[in-house]
Amino acid sequence: MTKIRDLLASGRTFSFEFFPPKTDEAQRELEKTLRELEPLRPSFVSVTYGAAGSTRERTHEIVVGINDDTSMTAMAHLTVACHSEAELRAIVERYRDAGVANILALGGDPPRDLADPPPTELPYASQLVDLVREIGDFSVGVAAHPEGHPRSPDLASDRRRLAEKLERADFGITQFFFDNTVYYRMIDELSALGVATPVIPGIIPVTNPSQVERFAQLAGAEFPADFAERIGAVADDPAEVRRIGVEVATAQCADLLDHGVPGIHFYTLNRSTATREIYRNLGLAPDGAR
Secondary structure: EEEEHHHHHHHOEEEEEEEOOOHHHHHHHHHHHHHHHHOOOOEEEEEOOOOOOOOOHHHHHHHHHHHOOOOOOOOEEEEEEEEEEEHHHHHHHHHHOOOOOEEEEEEOOOOOOOOOOOOOOOOOHHHHHHHHHHHOEEEEEEOOOOOOOOOOOOOOHHHHHHHHHHOOOOOEEEOOOOOOOHHHHHHHHHHOOOOOEEEEEEEEOOOOHHHHHHHHHHHOOOOHHHHHHHHHHHOHHHEEEEEEEEHHHHHHHHHHOOOOEEEEEEEEOOOOHHHHHHHHHOOOOOEEEE
């Protein structure tokens, strides 16, 4: 079983993130995206997780399906939100028994549409890391927020909590950001705390500005005013929006690679075109891949 910690130990990784579809049409779109991105030979792909509702089961199905039916290595996201310890243990054991070797351990938030969400017995992602390690030989990652978690009281305490998580984990993956200096600053601050665990930067190509701005607000990520203005000027031209989004993401990735990052994690939003274009621009696409 391929483990992400081993991939990172042997070189730089390039990975893609997907979310579980809620409709049959969205399922077909995801299947198409997987077929189109597989020729790029990503180091691994990940599938997000909903703390409640049908996507919980779909995450498991998609992760196992990717591992069994494609050449790609899949990582399952798992959150502590709305779960008892027994439920979490059962989910992780099921992944272990299905041959899944990689888990991203997250805190998560209760679904906003639930008036009375189930209680959360393990309040911290670091506790989930320990639980996953107890159950099996998984490679375990955690999330990082370069601009600080929205619920952190201040950046210093955010970094201390992140350092505690990373000391338990094999790697981190960041929430997306648009200013590389916030990532470099985070790495310097973690290094000052004695942390050497690799943290992979997460990048999102802006092809749907209103959607990305909404995500950025939820995640506490700043959407730069000059970028928003440039995108806004062509908002009625989707092709031009994508062109600019790809151009900006390509430049951002090139700078990160020049600074020796351990990898890049692309938030695909279950579409392949922008990611494939960035890959081509960076010269990452294998021969024969389009």
